[in-house]
Amino acid sequence: MDKGDRSERQSGTPGWLIADTRPLNRGNRTTKVRQWVRQEQRHPNPSALRIERWQLQVRGRVQGVGFRESCSRMAKDLNLSGWVRNCPDGSVEVQAEGQPYQLTELRLWCERGPREAEVLSVSQSQLAPLKEDWFEIRR
Structure with missing residues (x-):
C-alpha cells in the first residue's frame, strides 16, 4: 500500500x-x-424502502392442490405480509405487501404454483398498503 x-x-x-x-x-x-x-x-435505511401492496388473481387448476399453503410459505420466506384465499369461481386471490422485488418473486412463483397446479393466468392490481405484519390463509 x-x-x-x-x-x-x-x-x-x-x-x-x-x-x-x-x-x-x-x-x-x-x-x-x-x-x-x-x-x-x-445498514439500509428503513425509511428509504418502498412498500407496495399487490392483489394477484390466479386462475386455472389452483384449488385442491395445496396452492394456498405453498403460497403462504413462499410469502413468509420472502418476508411479505397479507393473505391468500380460495374464491367461489375456482381461482385463488392473493394480497401481499412488501418491497417490489419481493412481490415480483411471489408473482413469478404464482405463475408456476405448486407441482400439482396448472396455472392459466395471473392478473395483478396495486392497492394501498395496510402495514400488516403477518401473512395468513383465509377460508
Whole structure:
C-alpha cells in the first residue's frame, strides 16, 4: 500500500465503511482482513424502502392442490405480509405487501404454483398498503 492509499483511507470516502472479516493467521500473529463495503449495503435505511401492496388473481387448476399453503410459505420466506384465499369461481386471490422485488418473486412463483397446479393466468392490481405484519390463509 503506498502513501496515496493511506491518505485516501484516512480522509474517508463518504458512504463507505471498512468491515473486518475473517481473521488470518500469519506465523505467530493474527491480523484481520479488511474490506471496503458500501454503507447502505451494511445498514439500509428503513425509511428509504418502498412498500407496495399487490392483489394477484390466479386462475386455472389452483384449488385442491395445496396452492394456498405453498403460497403462504413462499410469502413468509420472502418476508411479505397479507393473505391468500380460495374464491367461489375456482381461482385463488392473493394480497401481499412488501418491497417490489419481493412481490415480483411471489408473482413469478404464482405463475408456476405448486407441482400439482396448472396455472392459466395471473392478473395483478396495486392497492394501498395496510402495514400488516403477518401473512395468513383465509377460508
